[in-house]
Amino acid sequence: MSTRIAFLKGHGTENDFVIVPDPENALDLTPAAVAALCDRRAGIGGDGVLHVVRSAAHPEAAGMASRAEWFMDYRNGDGSVAEMCGNGVRVFARYLQHAGHVDGGDLAIATRAGVKTVHIAKDGDVTVGMGSARLPEGAVTVSVGERSWPARNVNMGNPHAVAFVDDLAHAGDLLAQPPFSPAAAYPDGVNIEFVVDRGPRHVALRVHERGAGETRSCGTGACAVAVAAARRDGTDPAVTGAPATYTVDVPGGRLVITERPDGEIEMTGPAVIVAEGEFEADWLENAAR
Numbered sequence: 001m002s003t004r005i006a007f008l009k010g011h012g013t014e015n016d017f018v019i020v021p022d023p024e025n026a027l028d029l030t031p032a033a034v035a036a037l038c039d040r041r042a043g044i045g046g047d048g049v050l051h052v053v054r055s056a057a058h059p060e061a062a063g064m065a066s067r068a069e070w071f072m073d074y075r076n077g078d079g080s081v082a083e084m085c086g087n088g089v090r091v092f093a094r095y096l097q098h099a100g101h102v103d104g105g106d107l108a109i110a111t112r113a114g115v116k117t118v119h120i121a122k123d124g125d126v127t128v129g130m131g132s133a134r135l136p137e138g139a140v141t142v143s144v145g146e147r148s149w150p151a152r153n154v155n156m157g158n159p160h161a162v163a164f165v166d167d168l169a170h171a172g173d174l175l176a177q178p179p180f181s182p183a184a185a186y187p188d189g190v191n192i193e194f195v196v197d198r199g200p201r202h203v204a205l206r207v208h209e210r211g212a213g214e215t216r217s218c219g220t221g222a223c224a225v226a227v228a229a230a231r232r233d234g235t236d237p238a239v240t241g242a243p244a245t246y247t248v249d250v251p252g253g254r255l256v257i258t259e260r261p262d263g264e265i266e267m268t269g270p271a272v273i274v275a276e277g278e279f280e281a282d283w284l285e286n287a288a289r
């Protein structure tokens, strides 16, 4: 019998992840292995993998080890690497609590987009200090079928294009990557959010995630949407001097995003562990061939 490898399954607003605890970074999680784990028919199924590694044991995170014991080595469902995952970091924190590595309250988690501060509240929600957004200049256009929309380029550590539309149905089938231009705006690909208004400082989105297709939620995407909406609505905290809070409905639930005048963004939402189990190392090796 081959070695058995522990995993958990979790989600944040139905953005779902296979969680692979690997404190000493001993597993060879190739892109093909990640894709096999995330396969919804032949694997465990998920939008991505949360590879849980001690920062000191990972070459990309060793420099953050003094500030954050754990590194979220995030992979998209197609096996590609991403800089950051907003829903993932909440679920990662929930896993650390579930496994007894941390109590509730405040902790820090290393990501490829830097160290993120996390607060696990007694009521169950998790709040993440997401850092600040970058807003690269330049017009961007996204298309679905015959329709095109101007989009705002927002970088939350990972790249986003935010398009305000009249009706989320106009976004059509988001399984395939919607075309965008100019290509040079996003040399490494992009996550695309389509957004409608629901009320004052209340919006709803659908998203095509780079490396995963249409998902039920995207935390960094919700932050990018709140930032774009604040610039559109004249509530940019850097201009008004007051925080701007947006409620962002996603197909899988609701996230609340606050941007402060200093640019810092906080995201609050649920994080749930739904199952835990084991898979055979041999299965993964064969599936990843």
Ligand SMILES: N[C@@H](CCC[C@H](N)C(=O)O)C(=O)O
Pocket (backbone or CB within 6 Å): 015, 048, 076, 081, 082, 083, 084, 085, 086, 087, 088, 158, 159, 191, 209, 210, 211, 212, 217, 218, 219, 220, 221
């Ligand atoms: N679902 C995530 C984002 C995951 C990474 C993204 N697909 C990318 O490639 O940048 C979130 O909640 O932020």
